[in-house]
Amino acid sequence: MSPLYTIMVEGAGAATCSGAERVLVALERAQGLGKLKGLPRKLPVGCRRGGCGVCRARVVEGQYRHEPMSRAHVSEADEAAGLVLSCAIYPLTNLYLRFEMPQLKNSISEPTNIT
Amino acid sequence: MAHTGVLRPGFIQLRVLDMPAAVEHYTKRVGLHQVTEGKDGRVYLKSADEFDHHSIVLRRAESAGVDMMAFKVRDDSDLDMFEKRIAEYGIAVDHKAASDVDLVREAHQSRITVDHVAAGEQPGLGRRIGFTVPSGHRIELYAHADQSDPKPRTLNPDIWELEPHGMCARRFDHALFYGPNLEEVLNFFTTVLDFKCAERINLPDGTLAIWLTCGMKAHDIAFVKHPEPGKLHHVSFDLENWQSVGNAADIIARYDISIDIGPTRHGITRGQTIYFFDPSGNRNEVFAGGYTYYPDNPTRIWDETQIGKSIFYYERVLNEAFLSVVT
Numbered sequence: 292m293s294p295l296y297t298i299m300v301e302g303a304g305a306a307t308c309s310g311a312e313r314v315l316v317a318l319e320r321a322q323g324l325g326k327l328k329g330l331p332r333k334l335p336v337g338c339r340r341g342g343c344g345v346c347r348a349r350v351v352e353g354q355y356r357h358e359p360m361s362r363a364h365v366s367e368a369d370e371a372a373g374l375v376l377s378c379a380i381y382p383l384t385n386l387y388l389r390f391e392m393p394q395l396k397n398s399i400s401e402p403t404n405i406t
Numbered sequence: 407m408a409h410t411g412v413l414r415p416g417f418i419q420l421r422v423l424d425m426p427a428a429v430e431h432y433t434k435r436v437g438l439h440q441v442t443e444g445k446d447g448r449v450y451l452k453s454a455d456e457f458d459h460h461s462i463v464l465r466r467a468e469s470a471g472v473d474m475m476a477f478k479v480r481d482d483s484d485l486d487m488f489e490k491r492i493a494e495y496g497i498a499v500d501h502k503a504a505s506d507v508d509l510v511r512e513a514h515q516s517r518i519t520v521d522h523v524a525a526g527e528q529p530g531l532g533r534r535i536g537f538t539v540p541s542g543h544r545i546e547l548y549a550h551a552d553q554s555d556p557k558p559r560t561l562n563p564d565i566w567e568l569e570p571h572g573m574c575a576r577r578f579d580h581a582l583f584y585g586p587n588l589e590e591v592l593n594f595f596t597t598v599l600d601f602k603c604a605e606r607i608n609l610p611d612g613t614l615a616i617w618l619t620c621g622m623k624a625h626d627i628a629f630v631k632h633p634e635p636g637k638l639h640h641v642s643f644d645l646e647n648w649q650s651v652g653n654a655a656d657i658i659a660r661y662d663i664s665i666d667i668g669p670t671r672h673g674i675t676r677g678q679t680i681y682f683f684d685p686s687g688n689r690n691e692v693f694a695g696g697y698t699y700y701p702d703n704p705t706r707i708w709d710e711t712q713i714g715k716s717i718f719y720y721e722r723v724l725n726e727a728f729l730s731v732v733t
């Protein structure tokens with residue numbers, strides 16, 4: 292069994308994540324259990340596979356390993372500075388995480404009258 | 407229906423971050439077969455229910471997304487005919503705009519140039535012509551593909567030649583792209599490539615989305631308005647029925663495939679559907695049903711009051727990812 296780590300999300304609270312689990316998926320589970328109440332908006336979940344970029348975050352503290360992350364969203368310089376796609380990382384220690392999502396690129400006005 | 411010109415979607419080339427993971431996903435889970443691997447590392451896949459050489463091409467890259475989508479045309483001479491029509495379309499746009507500086511600038515943007523891809527650039531394929539439509543997506547046309555195994559028999563054919571596996575995808579069905587300039591895209595596909603617009607979403611500030619068909623399916627390609635050009639929303643595979651969609655959902659759960667939404671239904675096209683993601687974050691769809699479109703059918707129109715139902719008929723509201731998560 293993989294060891295358990297604590298993921299601190301800046302301004303939101305803490306979640307538990309095993310070393311075999313994608314950090315973003317652990318955060319989704321914590322939110323489903325009513326934790327991470329401090330999150331300003333719904334957790335930014337897209338593809339969960341390192342392709343779409345919506346879950347971009349900065350690891351302020353801690354060690355992790357990662358699967359491929361699209362270079363369209365995390366450049367080599369970003370990566371060296373601790374920016375990650377949080378769905379593509381697995382903790383090796385406790386982590387301190389800050390979401391730095393890209394500007395949402397599309398939005399439309401709320402539809403009215405949905406019955 | 408006398409089917410001429412553009413016949414149907416032929417293949418799509420996707421960028422993937424991890425080739426072994428992608429091949430496992432599309433063969434074992436979606437249910438395709440690997441036909442061959444090219445010298446440059448691209449991998450060619452097909453369903454056992456398709457005759458032609460391949461319908462999915464995977465290319466290893468640093469970012470996920472789509473390189474191009476190609477349509478098969480009926481005859482080799484159609485390639486010359488479409489090349490000529492694309493050139494004439496550009497001239498017509500220039501001509502109409504000649505007196506107005508702004509329009510001339512726009513005309514240059516909507517002018518579409520054709521390039522040529524030699525036979526054999528992809529194994530089993532004849533020559534192709536290619537061009538970029540105003541949403542930033544590369545579209546190609548080709549007339550010839552060799553057949554490859556596995557494929558259906560033509561003499562006394564069984565329901566299947568090889569047992570369907572995984573989600574039992576029967577063919578590459580369609581793609582949904584995100585990009586700008588939808589009115590220009592619509593005009594180009596309908597006036598130059600003879601597509602029809604089966605359905606659309608009109609918002610007070612303009613067209614949000616268009617569903618285009620070149621045959622009798624409710625759609626073969628669709629576009630949603632998006633500021634960034636050339637984006638992929640999903641690539642879709644045809645399944646036999648609602649029961650197969652349920653089977654696909656079981657596979658998604660069993661193998662911990664990243665799910666977006668579903669099983670559910672689209673109001674637009676009436677297709678029964680699941681959205682999920684491949685190991686590189688490219689959205690996939692498995693799709694069953696959908697109405698038959700005849701070329702004399704009027705365009706079905708959705709407005710902002712029922713936009714939720716148009717996309718997700720049962721939920722009646724868009725999920726957060728629909729407009730924002732693309733590769």
Ligand code: FES
Pocket residue numbers: 315335336337338339340341342343344345346347376377378379687
């Ligand atoms: S959710 Fe798509 S990159 Fe993480």
Ligand SMILES: [Fe+2]
Pocket residue numbers: 580581582640642691693
């Ligand atoms: Fe679709």
